[in-house]
Amino acid sequence: MKVLHTSDWHLGRTLYGRKRYEEFKGFLSWMQQTIEQQRIDVLLIAGDIFDTNTPNNKAQEMYYQFLCKVAASACRHVVVIGGNHDSPSFLNAPKQLLKALNVHVVGAIGDNPEDEIILLRQDERVEAIICAVPYLRDKDIRLIEPGETIDDKNAKLVAGIKNHYAQVCQLAEQKRQQLEQAQGQAIPIIGMGHLFAAGGKTEQDDGVRELYVGNLAHVGVDAFPECLNYVALGHLHVPQTVGGQSHIRYSGSPIAMGYGEAKQQKIVLVLEFNGREYSLQELHIPRFQTLVRLEGEVDTILAEIQTLVASKSDAWLEIEFTCNQVAGNVRQQLDEAIEGSAVEIRRIKNKRLRNRVIHQNGDQETLEDLDIKEVFERCLVANEVPPESRPGLVASYAEILQTLNDDDSQAE
Template sequence: MKILHTSDWHLGRSLYGRKRYDEFSAFLDWLGETIEAQGIDALLVAGDIFDTGTPGNRAQGLYYRFLCRVADSCCRHIVVIAGNHDSPSFLNAPRELLRALNVYVVGSITDEPGDEVIVLRNEQGDPQAIICAIPYLRDRDIRTVMPGETIEDKNSKLIEGLRAHYAAVCAIAESRQKELAENENIPNVPIIAMGHLFTAGGRTAAGDGVRELYVGSLAHVGREVFPASIDYLALGHLHVPQMVGGAEHFRYCGSPIPMGFGEALQKKRVVVVEWDRGVAAIEEITVPCFQPLRRIVGSLEDIVNGIGQLKEEQSTAWLEIEYTGAAGQGNLRELLEEALQNTSMEIRRIKNKRVSDRVINSLHQHETLDDLDVHQVFERCLDTFDVPPEERAAMIQSYDEIIKSLHEEDVNAE
């Protein structure tokens, strides 16, 4: 039995307004080729398939075309669970239809924990693995709110709710394992659990978009929450590939493409696990970089030199520039665009630390940016840079038009 563990595709995600469908398509093509080259029997996708609960047509098209391709390959089974970015009802809607392709989708928990236990069989009908397909567990799924609860009470209930649900599902898997040994004379069928959560000590990267799952909570679960019967734990949510509590068979595979510039230099991976006579061999496979990202920080001279070096390398990177020089540099973007002429590189974001500091420092006492709406922030910017009154009307009108266009954008018309 050979499985491939992946997660956190975030199909449909943009990077500062730049659509990334070419990257997603290239990854899924590579993943399909890898499944065939490796002779994968089952694909496990541990949540956050989409970046939002209402993915656009192009993101949906990539997902369904990929499922059809893999279902027609050597891979006999695909198991998909929902993550915190996914809409459970959206994932579940075509569930019965996808079963015809041996695609199992678990978008949310049900009243019966056995619904999350799936026995995978080979062409001869022999059981190969028992999957505990546990989706992202929302607060309301695992905790009952009581009057007068403290933060400690809430955290304790959340962790106990997670523990109880994994215990219930894995207990059913253990019972199935015993039945298979007794009735079909196939002992030690591996139990593979899936989940989408934040474990204690988990590593993240700046700007990766990983959200705290439970508001105001410290409920990062420890390794001890997961039953000892689990032979492999395929987790999603954290974008950095890593083990849980030092356990080699409890893993996050991480996101397959960098979700932000904080992940720009990470090696992205998928995990392949093969069982031979009850022994698991775990291998990480590096995912190619389909669109390089680079961050350049420093003075104008530092930034220009950094761009020059990338030009010599004939880089096609998308850039995040952070200017930290002392001079104002009001024409920073124009200078940088000039430096990028005749290259394939793009600037996706410019951070002018001097400007942002001045704007933030102009906030009134006891104010934070959260206290201001988008129009007030723009007015503070105008005040900070002493824009003359006669120039403000046109600038405010243009700004309002931009805000209006953003609000009226049809996010599903892609």
């Protein structure tokens, strides 16, 4: 049995306002070909299929077209879990229809942990057991009590995650013992999850959003019971193992979500199981769009752009000036440097003048240049809120954002 582990597609994501549909189409086409060439039997998608909980029609179309093509291939099963960017009700809405295509969806946890246990069958025999645990929302795993400290909250979140995995895996192990005795063959249990493991690596501007206010609940390897032969994780965009355990892995995102990931080799993980044992192979994903970050003085950056243009590059650029002063016509110089080429400038900023973005006529920074936390910080400054009052307001704002992110706007 061959299993492919992927996650964090973020279909519909943009880069400084630039739509990225061609990259997503390229990746999904490559995935379809890889599934056929590698003769993949089981596809695991560990959350964050979409970038928002209200994906646009184009993103939905790509998702469903891909699932239909995989269902028509030799791949026997697809398992999808919800991530923190996904709407549980949106993922679950076509659940019964997709099940007819052997696409198993767990958008969120329910009242019965057994609903997260998926038995993958081949010729009436169970060949694998999947513990498909989706992103666990704060309200799913702990009771809020007045007066609790940040340490209390963290301890409850971690305990809630551990307890949930323990419940699901205990049921899965009981099923395995019964099935192995009945079938006379070893059966692997594969865990899935969308969470932040302790010690996990991230990259600047990779779009990895805090799962819980205060960046809490980084779980250790002890959250995953020993009965799990492999754990397919999502949420972190850098491919990595967890806690030195080779069987607990993040596949990472398939395309660079920001310039911090631009030089990173993206992968999917292919596992070939023989009973409970497996061999693992990393498959490199082609780069479907070149992202380049240029940093330095104006003359240096202009020279680097000329080199890119001469090489017929189609790179999207993020430019960061390190000089104290920049001439007022720098935007015009940059536009002239890329004129007639496929190179695009997606963002310009100045490290020394952080509160301004360089434009030809010196305009102030725009909303496209800021994330939602930076917008709030600018509001505090604009309204002359005293510095000593800001940390509390920022913390309250973060809690509001967390509530909005966890609220399933598609549910009704």
